[in-house]
Amino acid sequence: MGDSVLLKVASWLRENSTKDWVYGRLGGDDFGICLPAGDANLKQLERRFSRYVISNGSIEHRILMHMGIYKITEPEMDVSLMFDRAQLALTSVKNEYNKHIAFYDDKMRNQVMWDQMISAQVEKAIEEKQVRPYLQPIVDNNGQIIGAEALIRWDHPKEGFLQPETFIPTFEKNGMIADLDKFIWRSACEILSTWTDDKANLFISINISPKDFLFMDVFAEINSLIEEFNIEPSRLRIEITETVMMTEVENRIAILRRFRESGFIVEMDDFGSGYSSLNQLKDMPLDVLKIDMKFLSSSKNSQKAEIILRNVLKLSGDLGLSALTEGVETEDQYNMLSQMGCNLFQGYFFAKPMTVGEFEKVCESKVA
Numbered sequence: 488m489g490d491s492v493l494l495k496v497a498s499w500l501r502e503n504s505t506k507d508w509v510y511g512r513l514g515g516d517d518f519g520i521c522l523p524a525g526d527a528n529l530k531q532l533e534r535r536f537s538r539y540v541i542s543n544g545s546i547e548h549r550i551l552m553h554m555g556i557y558k559i560t561e562p563e564m565d566v567s568l569m570f571d572r573a574q575l576a577l578t579s580v581k582n583e584y585n586k587h588i589a590f591y592d593d594k595m596r597n598q599v600m601w602d603q604m605i606s607a608q609v610e611k612a613i614e615e616k617q618v619r620p621y622l623q624p625i626v627d628n629n630g631q632i633i634g635a636e637a638l639i640r641w642d643h644p645k646e647g648f649l650q651p652e653t654f655i656p657t658f659e660k661n662g663m664i665a666d667l668d669k670f671i672w673r674s675a676c677e678i679l680s681t682w683t684d685d686k687a688n689l690f691i692s693i694n695i696s697p698k699d700f701l702f703m704d705v706f707a708e709i710n711s712l713i714e715e716f717n718i719e720p721s722r723l724r725i726e727i728t729e730t731v732m733m734t735e736v737e738n739r740i741a742i743l744r745r746f747r748e749s750g751f752i753v754e755m756d757d758f759g760s761g762y763s764s765l766n767q768l769k770d771m772p773l774d775v776l777k778i779d780m781k782f783l784s785s786s787k788n789s790q791k792a793e794i795i796l797r798n799v800l801k802l803s804g805d806l807g808l809s810a811l812t813e814g815v816e817t818e819d820q821y822n823m824l825s826q827m828g829c830n831l832f833q834g835y836f837f838a839k840p841m842t843v844g845e846f847e848k849v850c851e852s853k854v855a
């Protein structure tokens with residue numbers, strides 16, 4: 488069937504091209520075409536690609552076709568570079584079902600260059616501690632700080648102070664997130680090991696990317712860290728999102744169970760913002776639900792948002808889980824949540840993420 492699809496595309500090209508076109512099969516299922524801009528009837532192509540069917544006897548096969556286009560503005564440019572750019576445009580629509588054609592633009596190229604640049608620098612950034620965890624306080628019903636979430640920051644010598652959204656997606660794509668996360672987990676353990684006396688009961692929550700599970704034995708890695716630093720497992724809380732459960736469900740459940748059996752506290756991050764959360768909740772071994780205020784704040788209907796919050800909090804209580812609301816920005820939100828039975832809070836209303844030193848100072852001033 489694959490061969491006949493290629494033959495069909497080839498004969499379609501032969502029949503519809505003029506002598507001005509240059510075209511051929513580049514390899515695999517890739518074709519390259521160079522043609523005068525005016526010859527490309529994109530509307531017609533998009534229509535054709537949206538239902539490309541090949542028949543095999545009475546059976547119809549739908550073929551998903553995509554096209555990446557680079558419009559030549561610098562004719563002296565190397566042809567292979569032009570194809571690279573068309574290929575980049577193609578990559579941007581490759582997984583789409585409703586859109587089949589994409590044009591190259593400089594943003595795509597800039598993103599690729601950015602990805603390459605920061606990926607090449609990550610090892611050095613870890614070595615030189617340009618990358619480090621910030622801590623955002625987590626408070627209880629009485630407003631007491633009981634712990635913190637470790638959030639990564641990159642103090643880049645040229646690009647300035649980088650927030651995670653500028654580099655985490657890149658490293659989740661290429662797998663380097665595993666190195667960053669290992670470093671942040673280690674840093675969190677190092678910090679915990681220095682917290683004695685009045686800070687001996689504080690915990691740190693660490694973020695685990697779903698991609699981490701593909702590159703290492705997450706449990707073994709974290710367990711060896713707490714042994715090395717001689718830390719109570721309950722002081723290192725494990726934050727996972729429900730996307731962790733999208734593949735190898737049984738295996739992932741077993742890993743979470745091992746964490747809990749060894750005394751770690753397992754938290755579900757961003758609850759309610761992803762897929763099939765309620766179904767996951769039934770099977771996932773958990774201690775804490777982290778509910779994000781942000782997913783409710785975009786809704787204009789605050790009454791409905793309140794009903795959802797109230798019921799999620801009730802649900803977590805009924806399931807025997809603690810509820811932590813993050814993204815708490817105002818006193819009104821804090822009061823409302825407290826009345827609804829939420830026990831843990833995190834958000835700008837209490838404090839923004841801060842350096843470890845700042846966090847320690849805040850804790851000391853509270854005690855004094």
Ligand code: C2E
Nearest residue numbers: 638639650651671694695696814815816833834835836840
């Ligand atoms: P997250 O795990 O949901 O972390 C909470 C995010 O909400 C943080 O953003 C925090 O700064 C922000 N936030 C806290 N309180 C408020 C508030 O009151 N209002 C608003 N609008 N935002 C608030 P941040 O630090 O930019 O981190 C973004 C995301 O990057 C995190 O979301 C997490 O998914 C990821 N991330 C951060 N550090 C790490 C890390 O070390 N490893 C991995 N794998 N992911 C990380």
Ligand code: CA
Nearest residue numbers: 636694726756
């Ligand atoms: Ca988190």
Ligand code: CA
Nearest residue numbers: 756757779813
């Ligand atoms: Ca979150």
